[in-house]
Amino acid sequence: MDTNLISDSCLCVSFRQMQVVQHSEHTLKTALISKNPVLVSQYEKLTVGEQRLMNEAFQPTSELFRPITVYSQSDWITSHPEAPQDFEKFFSDPYRKAPTPEKSNIYIQPIGSLGNSRVISEEYVKWLKGYCEAFFYGLTVKFLEPVSISATKCSFRVNDHTQNLQIHAGHILTFLKKKKPEDAFCVVGITMIDLYPRDSWNFVFGQASLTEGVGIFSFARYGKDFHSSCYKGTVTKAKRTSSSEYSIFDNYYIPEITSVLLLRSCKTLTHEIGHIFGLRHCQWLACLMQGSNHLEEADRRPLNLCPICLRKLQCALGFDVVERYKVSGRRGRREVENP
Structure with a gap:
C-alpha cells in the first residue's frame, strides 16, 4: 500500500x-x-x-x-x-460484492433527527432517496424509520477541539449489521451528529464495511456554521457533567437544511455506498x-x-x-x- x-x-x-x-x-x-x-x-x-x-x-x-x-x-x-x-x-x-435479485435494495437508516421539523426531514429524505436511485440506477432505495441515538447503544464523547457531541462510528456499524434487512444489498446510517472512529481520531465524515455491507455517514460538518464560535451544537460545561446518559442528545442542535448541505450529503452518501460496491x-x-x-x-x-x-x-x-x-x-x- x-x-x-x-x-x-x-x-x-x-x-x-x-x-x-x-x-x-x-x-x-x-x-x-x-x-x-x-x-x-x-x-x-x-x-x-x-x-x-x-x-x-x-x-x-x-x-x-x-x-x-x-x-x-x-x-x-x-x-x-x-x-x-x-x-x-x-x-x-x-x-x-454485487447485488442479487434476492438482495437488491439499498436501505437508509436515519439515526436521530435529520431536520428541525417533520416536513423538512421528509423533504430532505425525498431528495436523498431520489438522488441515490438515479446514481445507483437499477436498484431500489428504501428509508427505514428513524431510531434514536440511545437505541444504537453506541459510545459517545464531546470532541476536545469543537466541544460538540460525537458518536462512535464503529458501534453504529455493529448496530446496523444486526438490523440489516434480509433483502438488503446494504444498509447505511445517516445522522446529523458528528462521528469519530476511535479515540485517537478527531472525526470522520463516514465509515463503511465492504464485507458486511453497512455504512454510517454524518452530515453534521456540512452545516454552514459548524466551525464558527456561535455553533449551537457546542456542549456547555454544565451539560457535560451528565454526558454519561443519552438524554444529552434530547433536542440536540440540528443544522439548517440548505442546498449546500444537501449537495454535500448527496456526494458523501454516494461516495461511501460506492465503497460498499468495492470501489x-x-x-x-x-x-x-x-x-x-x-x-x-x-x-x-x-x-x-x-x-x-x-x-x-x-x-x-x-x-x-x-x-x-x-x-x-x-x-x-x-x-x-x-x-
Missing part, C-alpha cells in the same frame, strides 16, 4: 502550491479497458454511445473529465498513499470517488464518476451507461420543476 502515487506513468505539473496529476493516455486506457483479453472483449461489447463516453477518459483535450488537482500536502492523495485500483483489479477482487479511492481523474481529508477538498470533488469508476459500477449493476444518464436527467428536471 506504500506505493508512490505520482509514478512514472503520470506527469506532475507544479505551480505555486498546486499539483496536477496528469496520467498518460496509455495508462488511462489500460486502467479503463485492461490488457486482459476477457475484459477487453467485454469492453468491446458496450454500445457505441457507451464507448464514446468511456473513451473520454484518455482524450487529452476532453472537457468532460479533468485530471486531479492536488492543492496542498493535506489533501487525501498526498497524505494517504494507496495502491491505485484500475478496472481489472476491481473486477478480480475476491471480496467484491476504492480514485487516483485517475477528478471523480466522486476521490478521497477527502477536509471539507474544502470534499467540495472540489465532482458529482460524477470518472469513466474508470463508472465502468466498475456498471460492472456491479449492469446498467446501460447512456440510459442511466438520460433517466437521471429526466428525474432531476422533474424534481426541480415539482419540488
Whole structure:
C-alpha cells in the first residue's frame, strides 16, 4: 500500500502550491479497458454511445473529465498513499460484492433527527432517496424509520477541539449489521451528529464495511456554521457533567437544511455506498470517488464518476451507461420543476 502515487506513468505539473496529476493516455486506457483479453472483449461489447463516453477518459483535450488537482500536502492523495485500483483489479477482487435479485435494495437508516421539523426531514429524505436511485440506477432505495441515538447503544464523547457531541462510528456499524434487512444489498446510517472512529481520531465524515455491507455517514460538518464560535451544537460545561446518559442528545442542535448541505450529503452518501460496491479511492481523474481529508477538498470533488469508476459500477449493476444518464436527467428536471 506504500506505493508512490505520482509514478512514472503520470506527469506532475507544479505551480505555486498546486499539483496536477496528469496520467498518460496509455495508462488511462489500460486502467479503463485492461490488457486482459476477457475484459477487453467485454469492453468491446458496450454500445457505441457507451464507448464514446468511456473513451473520454484518455482524450487529452476532453472537457468532460479533468485530471486531479492536488492543492496542498493535506489533501487525501498526498497524505494517504494507496495502491491505485484500475478496472481489472476491481473486477478480480475476491471480496467484491454485487447485488442479487434476492438482495437488491439499498436501505437508509436515519439515526436521530435529520431536520428541525417533520416536513423538512421528509423533504430532505425525498431528495436523498431520489438522488441515490438515479446514481445507483437499477436498484431500489428504501428509508427505514428513524431510531434514536440511545437505541444504537453506541459510545459517545464531546470532541476536545469543537466541544460538540460525537458518536462512535464503529458501534453504529455493529448496530446496523444486526438490523440489516434480509433483502438488503446494504444498509447505511445517516445522522446529523458528528462521528469519530476511535479515540485517537478527531472525526470522520463516514465509515463503511465492504464485507458486511453497512455504512454510517454524518452530515453534521456540512452545516454552514459548524466551525464558527456561535455553533449551537457546542456542549456547555454544565451539560457535560451528565454526558454519561443519552438524554444529552434530547433536542440536540440540528443544522439548517440548505442546498449546500444537501449537495454535500448527496456526494458523501454516494461516495461511501460506492465503497460498499468495492470501489476504492480514485487516483485517475477528478471523480466522486476521490478521497477527502477536509471539507474544502470534499467540495472540489465532482458529482460524477470518472469513466474508470463508472465502468466498475456498471460492472456491479449492469446498467446501460447512456440510459442511466438520460433517466437521471429526466428525474432531476422533474424534481426541480415539482419540488
